[in-house]
Amino acid sequence: SDHSLQYPIAPHAIDWSVHYPAFSGTGKAPEFADVGCGFGGLLIALAPIFPDTLMLGMEIRVQVSQYVQDRIAALRVTGQADDPDSTSYQNVSIVRANAMKFLPNYFSKNSLSALFFLFPDPHFKSRKHKARIISPTLLAEYAYVLRPGGIVYTITDVKDLHDWMRVHLSAFPLFEPVDEETLRSEGKGPIIDAVYTSTEEGKKVERNGGEKWLACFRRIECH
C-alpha cells in the first residue's frame, strides 16, 4: 500500500535541486518521465544521450526504487572519478511513487516531452483492467503533463495489452498515433532503440525469445 508515502502537494513545491544538484539554479524540471521504471535501465541508457535533459523514474516498489537510487548515486561517483568536471548521470533521478495516483503532483502542465510506459504490468483479467496504467481516466492526466508535440512511448510483449493501449490512446482526442519511422526521421531513433532494448524487462523478453509490440502517440494541440 502507498498510504505511508509522502507526496509533494504540487510540482512547484518540489525542490528539484535535491534530485539534480548539478542543475540547481537552472530552473529546469524533468522532461522525460519513466512510469514504472523498474530497475532503471531506460533512464541509465538515455542519461548520457541527452545530458541536458532531466529525467525522472517513478517506481512503486520500495526495494526496487532504492536500488535505482543507489545505482544512480554510484554512476555519478564513478563519472566524477573518471572526470572531475563530469556531469554524468546528474540528469537522472527516481522517486518512489504510485504514478497512477500522483503523476500531476510531480509534473506541471505541458512540462514533459516524453512519457514512457515500458512493459507495464498486464493485469490480464477483465476485472483488473481498471488497474492498468493506460486507462481512459488516466489518459487525461497524461495529456495534461505532456506538452503539445510530446510523445507517449509504450511497449509490451503482451499482444492483448498492446491492443488495449493502442485502442484507448488512439480514441483519446489529445493523442494521435505516430509510427516508428516518423519518430526515427525526427531524430528520436536513440530513444526508440532504448525503449526496445535497454530495460530489464525488455532484456528478459529477448532472452525468452518473445515478441515486442511498440506503440507511440503524439500529444496534439487542443483547439
Ligand code: SAM
Ligand atoms: N519498465 C520496467 C522495465 O521495462 O524493465 C519495469 C517493468 S515491470 C513489469 C512494471 C513495473 O511497474 C514494476 O516495477 C512495478 O513495480 C511498477 N509499477 C506498477 N504499478 C505502478 C504504479 N502505479 N506506480 C509506479 N510504478 C508502478
